[in-house]
Amino acid sequence: MTFGIEAASYYVPSLYLEIKDLAEKRGIEPAKLEKGLGLHKMGFPDVHEDAATFAAEALLKLIKDYNINPKEISRIYLGTESALDAAKPTASYAMQMVEKVLEKEFGERVFRNCDVVDMTFACIGAVDALHNSLDFVRANPDKKAVVIASDYAKYELASSGEYTQGGGAVAVLISSKPDLIEIENNWGIATESVFDFFKPRRHFKKEDLTNAPESFPQKIEIFTDEPVFDGQYSNQCYQDRIREAYDHYKEITGLNKSYENWKYLIFHLPYAFHGKRVFTEIYSLENGLSYETPEEQKAVAKSEEYLQFINDKIEKSQRASSEIGNMYTASIFMALLSALQTSFNENEELAEQEIGFLGYGSGSKSKVFAGKVSENWKKVVKKWKLFESLKNRTAIDFETYEKLHRKQLQNSVNENYKGFGLTSVELENPVLKGARYYDYQG
Numbered sequence: 001m002t003f004g005i006e007a008a009s010y011y012v013p014s015l016y017l018e019i020k021d022l023a024e025k026r027g028i029e030p031a032k033l034e035k036g037l038g039l040h041k042m043g044f045p046d047v048h049e050d051a052a053t054f055a056a057e058a059l060l061k062l063i064k065d066y067n068i069n070p071k072e073i074s075r076i077y078l079g080t081e082s083a084l085d086a087a088k089p090t091a092s093y094a095m096q097m098v099e100k101v102l103e104k105e106f107g108e109r110v111f112r113n114c115d116v117v118d119m120t121f122a123c124i125g126a127v128d129a130l131h132n133s134l135d136f137v138r139a140n141p142d143k144k145a146v147v148i149a150s151d152y153a154k155y156e157l158a159s160s161g162e163y164t165q166g167g168g169a170v171a172v173l174i175s176s177k178p179d180l181i182e183i184e185n186n187w188g189i190a191t192e193s194v195f196d197f198f199k200p201r202r203h204f205k206k207e208d209l210t211n212a213p214e215s216f217p218q219k220i221e222i223f224t225d226e227p228v229f230d231g232q233y234s235n236q237c238y239q240d241r242i243r244e245a246y247d248h249y250k251e252i253t254g255l256n257k258s259y260e261n262w263k264y265l266i267f268h269l270p271y272a273f274h275g276k277r278v279f280t281e282i283y284s285l286e287n288g289l290s291y292e293t294p295e296e297q298k299a300v301a302k303s304e305e306y307l308q309f310i311n312d313k314i315e316k317s318q319r320a321s322s323e324i325g326n327m328y329t330a331s332i333f334m335a336l337l338s339a340l341q342t343s344f345n346e347n348e349e350l351a352e353q354e355i356g357f358l359g360y361g362s363g364s365k366s367k368v369f370a371g372k373v374s375e376n377w378k379k380v381v382k383k384w385k386l387f388e389s390l391k392n393r394t395a396i397d398f399e400t401y402e403k404l405h406r407k408q409l410q411n412s413v414n415e416n417y418k419g420f421g422l423t424s425v426e427l428e429n430p431v432l433k434g435a436r437y438y439d440y441q442g
């Protein structure tokens with residue numbers, strides 16, 4: 001019996017900012033962002049969008065596009081690091097939104113017996129949900145699970161993370177009928193606790209706050225959706241963890257040089273060119289190339305062989321990321337969609353080809369695993385129209401972007417939006433303070 005991904009859907013935020021507009025306003029050379037990091041557009045949520053609406057959109061599309069009977073979904077596991085609440089899972093909001101839309105056809109509370117939960121480990125939370133859900137269907141081959149990766153990658157204005165923002169969701173159906181890709185049960189894993197990127201309850205002192213009233217406590221502790229991070233250190237942690245997980249994968253499988261078997265290498269992409277920038281180390285080690293000094297490292301990255309390798313095995317997975325930006329947990333799934341969609345558009349046959357995955361989550365952990373593309377993959381991919389749908393987004397100017405970022409807009413930019421949207425957050429009623437309410441515009 002085989003296990004893996006039977007179907008897949010995605011949702012990207014309805015707005016975007018041209019990266020060159022951001023570069024111009026921040027005094028950054030556009031070529032650094034476009035040619036150095038591979039950034040073109042940055043997906044950005046409208047006022048009514050958040051990680052729960054992204055997840056609900058992807059889940060509803062999955063169910064509709066592949067005619068899934070929602071009653072047959074035994075679990076919905078959501079990987080996210082943009083949770084809207086520290087106790088109530090974001091998956092519960094998404095599930096309820098979709099239930100309401102399905103009510104007419106399937107009756108009330110279609111997910112009544114469904115196991116719903118969030119999993120969090122920075123950007124690798126959804127890979128953890130995938131790993132866990134594959135174990136679940138292996139133990140229960142007649143059951144189906146949905147894994148959703150949903151996030152809003154937000155950084156402080158004018159920080160070095162600002163140009164690596166983005167967001168969106170990917171939902172995949174996991175079962176014993178892996179029409180898209182069969183995933184083998186070998187998991188190379190590497191973990192180390194580090195502070196490369198994290199979202200602590202922030203501690204503020206009174207003097208940090210402008211115009212704090214006399215009555216304000218001396219210290220306050222609040223959640224923010226923007227991380228504390230050290231960019232170059234996070235790159236190093238990523239590189240170290242994927243090397244360790246890759247070595248572990250080779251140890252488990254007994255393979256000498258795994259990536260040579262892989263048609264595509266699918267990375268967690270915090271920005272489009274990240275995978276190809278960090279893989280030079282493993283590539284050098286595998287090919288006996290010197291990788292000690294910065295000059296040697298540059299030489300590998302610029303070598304004709306490595307450029308060809310990128311072109312063959314990585315470039316197609318980067319294309320969606322260049323148009324969307326970081327999707328945190330969803331980035332690795334979107335990189336897969338990008339590569340498969342591109343092959344589909346170019347009439348390439350992928351059946352039976354092996355694909356390698358290199359996931360990373362700050363804090364930190366990497367998982368390396370592989371899968372085999374199924375005979376039926378084209379039937380699944382033909383529903384996506386990924387690159388066409390990216391053209392249907394609305395461009396925003398820099399001023400609108402800053403206002404959205406600062407949460408200064410009351411009304412949605414796309415006032416007549418279709419789909420799920422946040423309508424209100426309860427602020428008065430003490431037993432519901434902070435509850436979020438959503439609706440669906442059909």
Ligand SMILES: CC(=O)CC(=O)SCCNC(=O)CCNC(=O)[C@H](O)C(C)(C)COP(=O)(O)OP(=O)(O)OC[C@H]1O[C@@H](n2cnc3c(N)ncnc32)[C@H](O)[C@@H]1OP(=O)(O)O
Nearest residue numbers: 031032035036037123160161164231232234235238270362
């Ligand atoms: C957050 C997660 O999702 C989890 C993770 O993966 S952690 C790893 C990634 N970390 C993050 O994304 C954290 C948030 N982002 C950041 O901190 C930063 O944006 C970043 C670390 C990703 C990039 O940092 P940076 O200092 O702006 O860029 P830098 O590392 O110097 O790279 C710029 C590239 O552009 C190139 N470049 C610069 N000017 C150029 C120009 N005019 N023309 C062409 N290329 C140019 C540089 O040569 C360099 O590329 P190479 O090293 O490949 O040659």
